[in-house]
Amino acid sequence: MNRIVSGLALFLLSSSDAGAAKVKMMRSTPVDIRVGIELAAMGFEVCKCDDADIVVDRKNSSVIVTFASGAVETVALGDDNDSVRVAEVIRAKLLPPLARPSSASSARLPKATLVERSQFEFGIAPVMSVQQDDVSFDGTFRVRWLPHRRFGVGASASMPLGFRRYEAPEGTADARGYLFGAELFARIVSTSRFRLDASAGAYAAWFALAGHGQPAYLSMSQSVWTAVPFVGLDASVRLTPHWSLGFFGGVGMAMPAINVTFVGRVSALWGSGMGRMSFGPRYEF
Secondary structure (H helix, E strand, O other): OHHHHHHHHHHHHHOOOOOOOEEEEOOOOHHHHHHHHHHHHOOOEEEOOOOOOEEEEEEOOEEEEEEOOOOEEEEEOOOOOOHHHHHHHHHHHHHHHHHOOOHHHHOOHHHHHHHHHOEEEEEEEEEEEEEOOEEEEEEEEEEEEEOOOOEEEEEEEEEEOOOEEEEEOOEEEEEEEEEEEEEEEEEEEEOOOEEEEEEEEEEEEEEEEEEEEOOOOOOOEEEEEEEEEEEEEEEEEEOOOOEEEEEEEEEEOOEOOEEEEEOOEEEEEEOOOEEEEEEEEEEEO
16 A cells, blocks of 8 residues: 555656546546546546556556556555545645645645535424424535635525414414525534534524404514524435435524514514434534
8 A cells, every 4th residue: 555655646746747646547436437537636637548657447446557667556445345434545645745845746735625625415304393382393405615624604594394383362473584694614523434523603584474353353474584693513324425314503692583473463583493303414514
């Protein structure tokens, strides 16, 4: 393994500034695809071209790397065929030498670092919202981007899957709350299989109310906007190179909370205290 890492590092450092070294992947099995993804994250150009500088092939449980000079190196994947482990070892041992100050490596380091750290993901999830004695369910769409290794931004939109009914002697009111949020998050834990983020942000909440009055009372509908700051924790478990299962839990409070009134009498408060929990699939680019 050390000989392969050293060979890749020396080749990259000695390549010209015209562009990244080209790597040709000879096979398209899940194991080889994962190795190719990790090599691309290091700044190599992974292609099916005939003028590649490095050719990566696999025979049984070994990875065979052939350099343009004709040198050939072989590394065993192990009994579990864990290509993720192999790629992580290559990346861990390849990037530190590039980070050492030098005129040749400093010019290529920003590009390799940016490609490795940039992530874009989206997910669709059911959300359970708890407010006082009220439990409701929403459908949520989330988009998150990690431009830095530790910090990122995200946006979300939630639509209620039903309505909350408030009742009083004067009539009933059906309420729906739509949330449009933005967040900043910091990555606390990051491994090849698990990630944990701490996030903070705010929702712009649109609260729509349709009132139905008893005889002698007027029926009316009304809507209002409010802000809901929140904090939370977000975890994801990687299932495949692109798919993961995500979990989110957070708390927030509407500022101001919304009064649900019947004939001037406050019957309920919406958003005075809110807990949200969700889980669902995510796709990462």
